[in-house]
Amino acid sequence: MPKDHGIGASPKRREDVRFLSGTGNYTDDINLRGQAYVHFLRSDVAHGRINGIDTAAAAAMPGVLRIFTGADFEGVGGLPCGWQVTDKHGQPMQEPGHPVLAQGKVRHVGDPIAAVVAETAAQARDAAEAIELDIEELPAVVDMKAALQEGAPKVHDDLTSNLCYDWGFVEENKGAVEEAFQKAAHVTTLELINNRLVANPMEPRVAVGDFNRASGDSTLYTTSQNPHVIRLLMGAFVLGIPEHKLRVVAPDVGGGFGTKIFHYAEEAFCTFAAKALNRPVKWTASRSEAFISDAHGRDHVTKIQLALDADNNFTALRTDTYANMGAYLSTFAPSVPTWLHGTLMAGNYRTPLIYVNVKAVFTNTVPVDAYRGAGRPEATYQLERVIDKAARELGVDPIALRRQNFITEFPYATPVAVEYDTGDYNATMDKLEEIGDLAGFAARRRESEARGMLRGLGVNCYIEACGIAPSNLVGQLGARAGLYESATVRVNATGGLVVMTGSHSHGQGHETSFPQVIAEMIGIDESMVEIVHGDTANTPMGMGTYGSRSLAVGGSAMVRATEKIIAKAKKIAAHLMEAAEADIELKDGAFSVAGTDKSVAWGDVCLAAYVPHNYPLEEIEPGLEETAFYDPSNFTYPAGAYACEVEVDPETGKVTIERFAAADDFGNVVNPMIVSGQVHGGLAQGIGQALLEGAVYDENGQLLNASYMDYAMPRASDVPFYTVDHSCVTPCTHNPLGVKGCGEAGAIGSPPAVVNAVVDALQSAGRDVTHIDMPLSPSRVWQAMHG
Amino acid sequence: MYNFEFERPASLADAVAALGAEEAQALGGGQTLIPTLKQRLASPAKLVSLTGIAEMQGVSAAGSSVTIGGATTHATVAAEAAGAYPALAALAGNIGDPAVRNRGTIGGSLANNDPSACYPAAALGSGATIVTNAREIAADDYFQGMFTTALDEGEIITEVRFPVPEAASYQKFEQPASRFALVGVFAAKYADGVRVAVTGASEEGVFRWSEAEAALNHDFRTDALMDLDINPANMIGDMHGSKAYRAHLVKVMTKRAVAAML
Numbered sequence A: 001m002p003k004d005h006g007i008g009a010s011p012k013r014r015e016d017v018r019f020l021s022g023t024g025n026y027t028d029d030i031n032l033r034g035q036a037y038v039h040f041l042r043s044d045v046a047h048g049r050i051n052g053i054d055t056a057a058a059a060a061m062p063g064v065l066r067i068f069t070g071a072d073f074e075g076v077g078g079l080p081c082g083w084q085v086t087d088k089h090g091q092p093m094q095e096p097g098h099p100v101l102a103q104g105k106v107r108h109v110g111d112p113i114a115a116v117v118a119e120t121a122a123q124a125r126d127a128a129e130a131i132e133l134d135i136e137e138l139p140a141v142v143d144m145k146a147a148l149q150e151g152a153p154k155v156h157d158d159l160t161s162n163l164c165y166d167w168g169f170v171e172e173n174k175g176a177v178e179e180a181f182q183k184a185a186h187v188t189t190l191e192l193i194n195n196r197l198v199a200n201p202m203e204p205r206v207a208v209g210d211f212n213r214a215s216g217d218s219t220l221y222t223t224s225q226n227p228h229v230i231r232l233l234m235g236a237f238v239l240g241i242p243e244h245k246l247r248v249v250a251p252d253v254g255g256g257f258g259t260k261i262f263h264y265a266e267e268a269f270c271t272f273a274a275k276a277l278n279r280p281v282k283w284t285a286s287r288s289e290a291f292i293s294d295a296h297g298r299d300h301v302t303k304i305q306l307a308l309d310a311d312n313n314f315t316a317l318r319t320d321t322y323a324n325m326g327a328y329l330s331t332f333a334p335s336v337p338t339w340l341h342g343t344l345m346a347g348n349y350r351t352p353l354i355y356v357n358v359k360a361v362f363t364n365t366v367p368v369d370a371y372r373g374a375g376r377p378e379a380t381y382q383l384e385r386v387i388d389k390a391a392r393e394l395g396v397d398p399i400a401l402r403r404q405n406f407i408t409e410f411p412y413a414t415p416v417a418v419e420y421d422t423g424d425y426n427a428t429m430d431k432l433e434e435i436g437d438l439a440g441f442a443a444r445r446r447e448s449e450a451r452g453m454l455r456g457l458g459v460n461c462y463i464e465a466c467g468i469a470p471s472n473l474v475g476q477l478g479a480r481a482g483l484y485e486s487a488t489v490r491v492n493a494t495g496g497l498v499v500m501t502g503s504h505s506h507g508q509g510h511e512t513s514f515p516q517v518i519a520e521m522i523g524i525d526e527s528m529v530e531i532v533h534g535d536t537a538n539t540p541m542g543m544g545t546y547g548s549r550s551l552a553v554g555g556s557a558m559v560r561a562t563e564k565i566i567a568k569a570k571k572i573a574a575h576l577m578e579a580a581e582a583d584i585e586l587k588d589g590a591f592s593v594a595g596t597d598k599s600v601a602w603g604d605v606c607l608a609a610y611v612p613h614n615y616p617l618e619e620i621e622p623g624l625e626e627t628a629f630y631d632p633s634n635f636t637y638p639a640g641a642y643a644c645e646v647e648v649d650p651e652t653g654k655v656t657i658e659r660f661a662a663a664d665d666f667g668n669v670v671n672p673m674i675v676s677g678q679v680h681g682g683l684a685q686g687i688g689q690a691l692l693e694g695a696v697y698d699e700n701g702q703l704l705n706a707s708y709m710d711y712a713m714p715r716a717s718d719v720p721f722y723t724v725d726h727s728c729v730t731p732c733t734h735n736p737l738g739v740k741g742c743g744e745a746g747a748i749g750s751p752p753a754v755v756n757a758v759v760d761a762l763q764s765a766g767r768d769v770t771h772i773d774m775p776l777s778p779s780r781v782w783q784a785m786h787g
Numbered sequence B: 001m002y003n004f005e006f007e008r009p010a011s012l013a014d015a016v017a018a019l020g021a022e023e024a025q026a027l028g029g030g031q032t033l034i035p036t037l038k039q040r041l042a043s044p045a046k047l048v049s050l051t052g053i054a055e056m057q058g059v060s061a062a063g064s065s066v067t068i069g070g071a072t073t074h075a076t077v078a079a080e081a082a083g084a085y086p087a088l089a090a091l092a093g094n095i096g097d098p099a100v101r102n103r104g105t106i107g108g109s110l111a112n113n114d115p116s117a118c119y120p121a122a123a124l125g126s127g128a129t130i131v132t133n134a135r136e137i138a139a140d141d142y143f144q145g146m147f148t149t150a151l152d153e154g155e156i157i158t159e160v161r162f163p164v165p166e167a168a169s170y171q172k173f174e175q176p177a178s179r180f181a182l183v184g185v186f187a188a189k190y191a192d193g194v195r196v197a198v199t200g201a202s203e204e205g206v207f208r209w210s211e212a213e214a215a216l217n218h219d220f221r222t223d224a225l226m227d228l229d230i231n232p233a234n235m236i237g238d239m240h241g242s243k244a245y246r247a248h249l250v251k252v253m254t255k256r257a258v259a260a261m262l
């Protein structure tokens, strides 16, 4: 019998009532009295020198309150980068300035040049069109390798080159890796591109700045995954506002996928302008603006090599990647191709020697930063593709080759600096073979072939490091922030609870799953627990939601705070029942004295805490409210095995995904329905990357597919009915819930499965195709077949 | 969007009069024009909606032809032409999404003549007659290249007359993002011959593939197309497909259209 409440139950998501009935409260729903509107005039060239900005005519247009340019921000800081990577020579990365509004040069199409604040959004836009720009267009660099050539145009004149850093990991292993390659019985080499993606959350970014002249307090309402991080970055580094005078609210947020982690210029602008004008200032991005101002994801160009011995054991791996940073360093950009990517290169395998080189490059394109999976999809894709290629070259079964090289003993310290606590990769592979009916593939292939279609099966594994992250470790790696999480659990006098969490829910369902944990711990109904998040004014300092960290880190903080609550409540119960504290047991929402029939209900204990008439005031304080901060001791390592079956139309190259099975080990699962939903969404995004999506720049730095007319997002009909399973459980050993995180797995594990399947389909028809770069659009597949 | 005046006349005569004004423009379902205005790529002084004119609405079948009012939505054609001209109804029923089909009109689509739109292939492939407030224009004379037609300024498509073929089929290979036609082929078989119209593929907009027509007139089987190839030189090449790919798809889609008609 599935449970009907607590951990393991699947209650429907309570937040969906407001989301599905149009009663959510998104940032764009927030309208303040006297609000003005800002329109950003953005660069339409990728690289140019600003010789002049004439705002005189525009400033005289109807409704215009003020026009700001880069000059207005000379007195404030630029947008900070939250992570400093040290290169292979021990030098810090090159870190250019990132002004709120362009100063001196524009560096990508979409770079904001001027901001017009007016009474209405239309007036602001009208006036922006009347600004006269004198911009001298400069040659743009778009291609990463070209950007590193001698004499290439420099994105930042004050840097020595377009190289942000040249990172070697682990540099000391490099020689041993070379040696292993020389001794290898077989070496498989693969060059590939991990395509640049535009995150495209359903809700575009919005910011509303407000200033209270009486109190001197600033408030920013923004579409963010981490309001406290924005408060810290913007307050301390950009505008110089101390935290107690700055409130950041991220209300309902319609999807983030990473791109709403970062601190953006528009947020700082609205906060700054609200104070300068003493009026609330609002900005709502259009979809077109989102394409050229939201941080993009991925964009790696990689060469990977796998060395095997005569028995097909992996002996060494090396990989060279060019990682596009775009024109500026977005908040966490430097960490993505390094610590979130290089550390994952061992995958699920016992490869003893690994060397990762990453060159991060500035180009005249939109900044690139974390996008669902962030670094881990890039690692998984190249590793699982090269293994598949090796299996074909060696004529061995790709599943058998993987199984032969699986890590089977835990904890396992990889040669790339992380230690996996638990896992059972054979179990998830067994489960995959079962739920994906891999044994039935041959028959399904025959059936497809009878209809003139090619059928392919692609299988791969993945591991990810999430539950981000141990603060002391990431501090050593260059993070300029801690990555703990916080929770305050407030018990009300009549027994209901409110949890104020530093995690932020923008689609993940925390409002439903977090109460399940508390319900389980206390033995009460979930409906007695309410989750509050997204407002720095009423939640403890927290780091927000990304890296599948909410339940593993935020949930752990909530557990710790609830444990404190229970400990205190037991003291009160002991007093009420005149028993020893050690004898008090909590079960099904009641405290009892072991071995007696004495008991007192949860609600009576709570009431006693707030109406402390009969209460040991000399020993414990009244009230029942506790805060905990939880800093994990390790990452968590969800892992799994995925299988994709495709049909390829040999006449047109069109790929259809016929079946997709995912067997994941997420550790313990609190709400299986929500977890399935997270996997479904991740798979859709991974399939989107594999088949449909990909930002295309021309050589002048124009984004050619900056709208849905040309940028293909996955639709319902592009994805199959998934078979997902998360019954293989090896609980995480180091957090109190034994959970690992599930938010990114689908997007990490699915692209190689799709590409492996298409290659398999083409090879089944005797086509000598070993690789196709994503997205595998019909034209690319056809081209590969007829190449 | 810039400001504009708005009129919604109830008769064709009033519409023609309203369109006589300086910088006035007709508005059908707005599925192309409104996004253009929102991007500030056009700034008409006045929009004249054609959706309130009863005589421009609806589908009627008489004898061997189907007549569709110029302001009839794709959804209405999909529903009401299904009996009289199933291939045309199926084409209309697969344009865009439900919202687009419930607003977009046949007149708007033909006036716009997007090189990737579906209706131009049906009109040309059927040898339809485009009827305006001023004259009748044969489809063969109407389409004059991408986004270009024989319409004069202010001229309104009031109805489109389709001769009903013995058999017809529209095969659309969708562009992955917009789901307009990357290549679409409308083939129709009439007593006096086969017509094959191709959309999505050519830099010159919708066109008739006369070699295919000749081959099929000679022998109406897919094999008749075997030795034909279309010259890629004038095909569209972009991120969604090269010229050669589009040329290849023209043949594949034509074959599929013929197969569907057999």
Ligand SMILES: Cc1cc2nc3c(=O)[nH]c(=O)nc-3n(C[C@H](O)[C@H](O)[C@H](O)COP(=O)(O)OP(=O)(O)OC[C@H]3O[C@@H](n4cnc5c(N)ncnc54)[C@H](O)[C@@H]3O)c2cc1C
Binding pocket: B025, B026, B027, B028, B029, B030, B031, B032, B033, B034, B050, B070, B071, B094, B095, B096, B097, B100, B103, B104, B105, B106, B107, B108, B109, B111, B112, B114, B116, B117, B118, B119, B155, B156, B157, B158, B178, B179, B180, B181
């Ligand atoms: C998301 C989306 C997907 C789409 N997918 C497809 C698709 O798959 N296939 C396809 O073919 N189309 C597609 N379309 C386009 C759609 O079919 C539109 O309906 C069509 O392009 C324009 O018709 P409309 O009535 O909306 O015209 P409007 O946008 O109102 O007008 C378009 C132009 O035609 C003029 N005009 C309008 N009516 C008349 C008339 N009766 N006489 C003379 N001039 C007139 C207007 O002045 C304007 O210049 C899609 C559109 C969208 C938004």
